[in-house]
Structures are given as C-alpha cells and as structure tokens.
Amino acid sequence: MTAPLPDTPHIEMWFDFASPYSYLAIERVDALAQAAGVQVDLRPFLLGPIFQAQGWNDTPFRLFPGKGAYMMRDIARLAEKYGVVYNRPRLFPRMSVLPARIALLGQDEPWGRDFCVAVFRANFQHDLDIQDEDVVHTLLTDLSLDAESLIARGKSEAAKEALRRQVDRARDLGIFGAPTLFVDGEMFWGNDRLEDALDWTRRAEAASPWPAARHA
Amino acid sequence: MTAPLPDTPHIEMWFDFASPYSYLAIERVDALAQAAGVQVDLRPFLLGPIFQAQGWNDTPFRLFPGKGAYMMRDIARLAEKYGVVYNRPRLFPRMSVLPARIALLGQDEPWGRDFCVAVFRANFQHDLDIQDEDVVHTLLTDLSLDAESLIARGKSEAAKEALRRQVDRARDLGIFGAPTLFVDGEMFWGNDRLEDALDWTRRAEAASPWPAARHA
DSSP states (O other): OOOOOOOOEEEEEEEEETOOOHHHHHHHHHHHHHHHHHHHEEEEEOHHHHHHHOOSSSSSHSHHHHHHHHHHHHHHHHHHHHHHHOOSSSSSSSOOHHHHHHHHTTSSSSSHEEEEEEHHHHHHSSSOOTSSSSHHHHHHHHHTOOHHHHHHTTSSSSHHHHHHHHHHHHHHHOOOOOEEEEEEEEEEEEEGGHHHHHHHHHSSSSOOSSSSSSOO | OOOOOOOOOOOEEEEOOHHHHHHHHHHHHHHHHHHHOEEEEEOOOSSSHHHHHOOOOSSSHHHSSHHHHHHHHHHHHHHHTTTOOOOOSSSOOOOHHHHHHHHTTTTSHHHHHHHHHHHHHHHHHHHTTTTTTHHHHHHHTTOOOOOOHHHHHTTSSHHHHHHHHHHHHHHHTTTTSSSSEEETEEEEEGGGGHHHHHHHGGGSSSSSSSOOOOOO
C-alpha cells in the first residue's frame, strides 16, 4: 500500500435558505475558499426543528426583538462592507422546505451548488417566495435543469426522508444556528467565522495559522 | 463663535466583567484604538438584569447548552488566535456587582481603566472571585489605589443607584449582550465587531471605510 496523497482540504458548510447570515457566507465563500485552496461541501438543512429542540417556537429574530432588530441592521451593514447585494425580504423568515429538499438531491453536484446560490439570491436579492413551486421552477429552468423532474423528486417521500435525516445529522453534530462550518470536526458558527474556518484547514500542516498547538 | 475643532472620535464600549467576549475585546481594544486614532470610553454594566428583561433567568451559556459549549470553545480558540492569555474560570459566570460599582466610579478616569483590565484578568487569567472583597482590595492596592476608600464608596447607596441607572441606560440603548460598542449612535455587538466599530468612526470623514453611503 502506498500512502495516500494529501487531499484538498474540505470544509462543510451547513445552512438554511431562510438565514441571512448564511446568504452572506454563500456569497463570500467561493472566492475565499479558492484563495485558500479549500473545497467547500454545501449542506442544506432546516433551522426550524433545531430551534424547536432548544425551546424556540419561532425565529430568534422575533423571539428577541431588540437583538433581531440589531441583526437586521448588522446584516445590511455587513452586506455593504462585503459589496454583496442585499435586499431585506418583505417576509422573514421564509419557508425553505421545498428548495432544501431539492438542494439536498444535488448537494454534491455542480448543479446543486448553482441552485443553492440561485435560491439564496431569490430570497435576499429579489424578495421572491422560495417555497413557491413556480418560483423554484423558474430558478431550475434558468439553470437549464429539468425543473419538472427535480420538483417531482423534491416532493417525493424519499426526499422528505432524506431532509429529515439531514436535520437529524445537524442535530447530532451539535448545530444550533446557521451557517455552521466544520473543518476536521472543528465547528465554526456564523458568517463571521468563515475566514477562521478556512484558516483552520492549515492547522493539519506544518505551518499552523495560529501560534499555539491545537487544543485537545 | 468659532467652529469647534474636529474632536478625536470616541466609541463607547459596554461590558460586564463576567463576559468572556468582553474580556477578549478589552485585551484587544487599546492597540486597535490607538492605531485608529480613536478614544474608547469604557462603560461597565450588568448583563443579568438585561437578560432577565428578555425572559432569561440564567446566562445563555447555560440556557442553551449546545451553544454554550460551542462558545466556550470559540472563546479559547479566539484567545489563541489573538495571543491573549485565557484560562477558563472554574466558576462561570461570576458575580460582578461589586467591581462594576467601583469601575463605574472611575469609568472616565485612568485608574478606572486600569482597574477594569485588572478585574478582567483576575477573572479570565487568574480564576479569582472578582466579587470577593479581599480580591478587589488586592487588585486596587496593586494599582496603588486607596482600596479601603474605593470599596467603601463602591458599597454606598450612591454607587448602587449609579449602577442601576447605568443598567437602565444600557436597556434604553437597546443593549442585549456584551460587549456592545457605540459609534455616533451606531451599535456594534460583540468582540468580533470591534474592528468594524473602529472603522465606522471614519464614516464621518471624507474617506468612508466602506463603499456605499451610510444607511438611513
């Protein structure tokens, strides 16, 4: 047996299409990952069941109004800083079950990535109802995909079960918000930890990004 | 009347001595503020009454255990990245009423700033009970301050009332966590927004730090 060649480092990025901080991260991640030589695996899931499991029956934006108002301001301010187009959706948070089921079908394929970006932009740039079948149909068609077939598959029992399992995995991983990134089992929560997560991929190599040794 | 000369920009930094993210920010702020030509006004307050007002009877670290465990890891990781000494306190969060009352007495004086740093380090470097009068006495004495007198003043009704007013002001400002920074009425929450807050002081000048115009 020969030793395997060092692989391109991977990070997993877990997100919900309703999450504005996930949107900011998606818009930024490709350029940053390319510069870092890292592959990003997109992992769509649903925050709703995760929030419910910690006793929240609504989005934290509404449960904690002062914090929610601040976060809306923070998101607009960050979008401006990053140069990312952002229009606050009239409806927030939007239902994201159907696009999540379809995105999960293609999460490791190029079309899946393109679809994820399209769904996020539909929500946070074009203020469209991403749960609406016609909207999803248009997004898929615009990507030259077979919209009828993918929507039918997304509505299948298999796709529903797959998303339930994805949410279970998120819960098992200890995810409590989005976006959440994983690098070799190390968790980073939030768009504002994206750079740190990418830096972390270098910890396995000789040149550690940070001075001290990795924590146990 | 002559026009006033442009002042050094100020930012206000609100914090609780029990807050580890506030500790990280305090350890970083002086060098960053000096580089930015900004004066930082320290504003000690108490998070407890703020949390209670939003329905939390405990620290969010314990109310949301998964998130709490992540934050503890995040804090250690950030301390390593910044090169800041950090030892997780055996007791968390610590009561911080007495040092907050004393810090408030000197919040705009050089000794007050030194005392704040000393209290934070006692908690997050030396794992000391910062609510203990003997510990506070030693911290003040080490700064060549009149510990007896300051502790007596900190325990006075006037100091209690002043801290209550400070917490009221925090609530009126919409503060929901710590550290919270203010620049010309613009709120920034979290150690990870410290750089953004300092950048914001340049928005009043011709060279805006970010491309677009300030939001209304």
